[in-house]
Amino acid sequence: MRIALIYKELNTLLSSWVGVIAISAFFLISGLFLWVLPGSNFWDYGYADPDLFFEMASFLLLFILPLLSVGLFSQEFKHDTIETLQSLPTSMFHITLAKFLAAVIFCMVLLVLAIPMITVLNDVSPNVPLDYQALLGSFIGLFLLGACYISFSLFASVVSEELATSVIVAIVIGFLFYYGFEYAAELFSLDDSTGYLIRSLGFAGRSDDLSKGVLPLSTIVYLGSICLLFILGTYALLTHKLKSI
Amino acid sequence: MSRVLKIGVLIIGLLILNLIIHRLDIRFDLTSDKKYSLSEQSKELISDLKDPIEITVFLDGDIPIQFKKYRSFIDQLLRNLRSQSSSIRLTYIDPSEGSAQERQDLQRYLRSYGVYPISRKVSTKDELNQSFLYPYLSVSDRQRTIFIDLLGDKKPGQSEQDAISQSEIGLEQKLNKTIRDLKINSNGLVGVMGDSKKLIAAGLNNANGKLGNYFFIPMDPNVVMINIDTLQGLMVSNHKFEIDRTIQLVADQALMRSIPVIWFIDKYDISIDSIGEYGQYPASPRQLVIEDQLFKYGSKTEPYLLQDLRCSQIPQVVGIEGGQSKTIFIDYPHHPVLFPNNSVHPMSQAEVISFFATSVSPLEAKPGLRSVPLLTSSVRSKYTQDLRILTFDMLRIEPDVASFSGPERDIAIMVEGPQESYFNNRLSTSDAEFLSSTNAEFIDGVDRAKQIVVGDLQIVLPKLSTDGSLFPVGYNSWERKLYRGNLLWIAESLELLLHGDQYLGNTKSLNSARIIDRKAFDDRKYYYYFFMIGLPILLSWLSTILWNWYRKKKYA
Structure with a gap:
């Protein structure tokens, strides 16, 4: 994989x-909710601890990151530049990975902008x-969640050439992972151990740990696995689509 | 290998990897004080659990944002406990959920454990509503349920935020203690002798929670002596000048047999009703016979009444308004609100109501004895040395705050160490006959005896309502308020006496809470808004404009 591709x-x-x-x-919504609007702000919270920001950010990024990154492949399909990509002397897997890493770096830039807070x-x-x-732990946690959202967006960007459709697909996948398992466990009134297992598949409970600076190795490996599966899924779907062109 | 097979192998591999890592349960708690990690004591305690323990959180549903951080802390702590043992089951109950009947049933159930909600005013745009919140956890095994008051440590004048932060620090320890209490499963018998023994036993037997571990039996001295080996502890109450000598002897022999004793004594026999009825009441301390015995064991009761500015209130009629008497509530320093002393043993910091209390102090000259303060007044307290006639006149004028100069006074102390029998060399013929009639031997000394002396019987005495039923112990009928600390303190004092060696001293030293300085924020509000919202937006637009300009210039 060439650095030039990421660049x-x-x-x-x-x-x-x-x-x-x-x-x-992202900054307008989080700023308004955390500092201005009553009910959810730091003022009412009473503590100058950044965990409130990280909790909100882990949810907001679910919507913001798809907006940033669903164009990664869908735009290539839409503008027929995918064939140009195909002609590059590098594998499609490396291209997929380069797009993912570029979006991840961009996510880091976004998080750096939160430093004034x-x-x-x-x-x-x-x-x-x-x-x-x-604080460092919380940033690492949010970054890991962000990487997962980006992998969903990457996958969604191959599903459809239409930007709006891709955004919706990415958000739906993200939402399912964030709240879906939690809701499923509740909906089916699953008993404690099964319910606990199902809940642990969701991001909502895990992001609670991460926002406080607690990094369970199981969460790191789980989020890494999800990223890997979606990157591989993206690659598999992409090659399948390219074959049919 | 076909592509489908490769994908299958990869998914199974990842699944196995995740399962292994999940089982290893490795966590990196990057907080500097490791506040989200369990202490070694907790891990040990939890991993030893054989029977299932159910922890129920009642702080659920639409909770105010002020409790959000605490609730999140509770979740984290409980998840940590859950990950240590599959014997831990977690349940969340939103008390506002369900039908009206279900809510009422739940409220009735909670009330039976002395659990009452705290009310909060919630202002919306158009109206002011009142919401109720149950900041409680319950811990249950197959037989018992013990409630933990999450805000039980709140002190008067302390902000809710400070109380929450304080409570966060001690929560793990409280949970440990409660789980340990369930594990001990003692179901011990505690005998109650002396004045008002039936009322005291009834009040304590009505209490659930930690006191549910014990059964309190009002007993005559001969019954105590006959069953002494079956008793875990003994309570002796005294507010009359005279006391049956056999009570003294039996309590002494219980101590000599290493059975812990709690003494509740009232040096002043005063009630507000008497002052209200006669307008004045002669308040003179009585030298109780039992005091001589306690002196021998290493403690003495002060002859002065305690007054404390940290006190409960009484209603006073101050005039007539609209044809009806106007009543206001006035602080009454003779009804001090006490707090458990945490300096040596960790105890829940819940308010304990007392009425006309006197302080107790250890005798320093007794060698080998160790004394621990367990219940103290505030520093804004004083003795009423010259008080002879008690009236309500003191309520007409503002108290002289400067005279309440402290220091903190101990209302209850624990004394432990070697003891010689009070009846050594003074055992009368009737004493000897009494012992022989109960088939008991006289024991003249013990290496280690434990006892607690409390300078107010009212702390443990439940009040009778007009219909003859009992109010819970700690209920202040003047304020119509239940001081949950009374029962909690009695329960923890008993634990301390019976299982003191197992007390877990695992309080973590956590960083102080980062409470927002509202004034600092208000002063620079708009600067902060710009810094947090405007600056990142400005920077992102600026960098994009510059980047596009650079690209245009480069590729033009």
Whole structure:
């Protein structure tokens, strides 16, 4: 896999107006909910701990990251540039991986932009220092969740050439993973051990750990496995589609 | 290998890997104080569980945001416990869910355990509503259920946020203690002797929760002596000048047999009703016969009444308004609100109501004895040394705050160590006859005796309602408020006496809570809004514009 491939994809993402609108939406919505609107803000929460931000961000990214990354393949199909990609002296798997990594780097850029919030949290509770170790853990956790959402978007971008359809598919998959298992366990009133197992497949409970700076190895491996499966799924669907062109 | 097979192998491989890692249960708690990790004591305790334990969370449903962090902490802690043992079952109950009948049934069930909701005002755009919240956990095994009051440690004047943070720190320890209580499954018998023994036993037997481990039996001294080997503990109450000598002897011999004793004594026989009825009441301390015995064991009761600005209130009629008497509630320093002393043993920090209490102090000269304060007044307390006549006049004027200069006074202390019998060299013929009639031998000393001396009998005495039924122990009929701390304190004191060596001292030292300085935030509100919302948006737009400009320039 060539670095140039990642650079090319990152270049596209960084210059995309959709991307900047999505980032703006992320900070505007999270900022309004966390600092301005009553009921869910830090003011009512009472604590200057970043876990409230991470909880909200892990949910918001479910909608924002698909907006940023569903164009990765669907746009190639739409503008017939997929054939150009095919002609490159590199495998389709490497191209898939490059697109995924470029989107992941872009996600990191988005998270870096949240750093001013940390300064404010330090400022409004000056007597007790912020737990930077926990903060690092929370960032790693959010990044892992973000990588999963991107793998869903990547897969969705192959499912349809239509951007809107791809966005919906990506959000639905993300939503199923976030809340679906939780709802399923509740809906079928599953007994404790089965219910516990089903719930543990969802992201909602896991993101609770991650937002506090707790990284269970099982969550890291689970999220990594989901990413891998969806990247491989993307590759399999892509090659299948290309064969039929 | 076909593609389908490869995918199948990969999925199965990932599944197995996930299962193995899940079983290994490795977690990286990156918080600097490891506050989301279980202590070794907890792990040990949980891994030893054989019978299923069900933990039920009642803080569920639409909870206010102030409790969100705490609830999340509880979830984390319970998940950690659950991951340690499959014997732990977790249940969440939203008390506001279900039909009206179901909600009422649940409320009745909770009330039977002394569990009452806290009310909160919820303001919406158009109206002000009241919502109820149950900040409780219950821990049950097959036989018993014990409730944990999540906000039980809240002190007067303490903000809810501080109380929540405080409670977070002690929650794991509380859970440990409760699970251990269930495991001990003692079902011990505790004898009650002395004044008002039937009322005391009835009040304690009515209580559920931790006291459900014990059965309190009002007993005459000869019955105690005959059954002494079956008793786990003994309670002795005294508010009359005279006390049956056989009670003293039996309590002494119980101590000599290493059976823990709790003494409840009232040096002043005062009630508000008496003052209300006669307008004044002569308040003079009585030298109780039993005090001499306690002195021998290493503790003495002070002759002065305690007054404390941390106190409960009484209603007073202050005039007539609209043809009806106008009543207001006024702080009454003779009804101090006490707190368990946590300096040596961890105890729940719940308010304990007392009425006309006197303090108890250890005798320093007794060698080998160790004394531990268990219940203390606030630092804003004082002794009423010159008080002879008690009236309500004190309520007409503001208390002289400067005179309440402390220090904290102990209302209950635990004394443990070697003891010599109070009846050594003074055993009368009738004492000897009494012992022989119960087939008991006289024992003149013991290496280790444990006892608690409490300077207020009212702490454990339930009040009678007008229809003759009993109010719960700790119920203050003047305020119509239940002080849950009374029962909790009695239960924990009993635990301390009976299983003190197993007390788990695993309180973590956690970082203080990062409570928002609202003034600092208000002063720079708009600057912060820009910094958190405007700046990231501005930076993202700026970088995209610059990036596009650079690309155009490069590829033009």
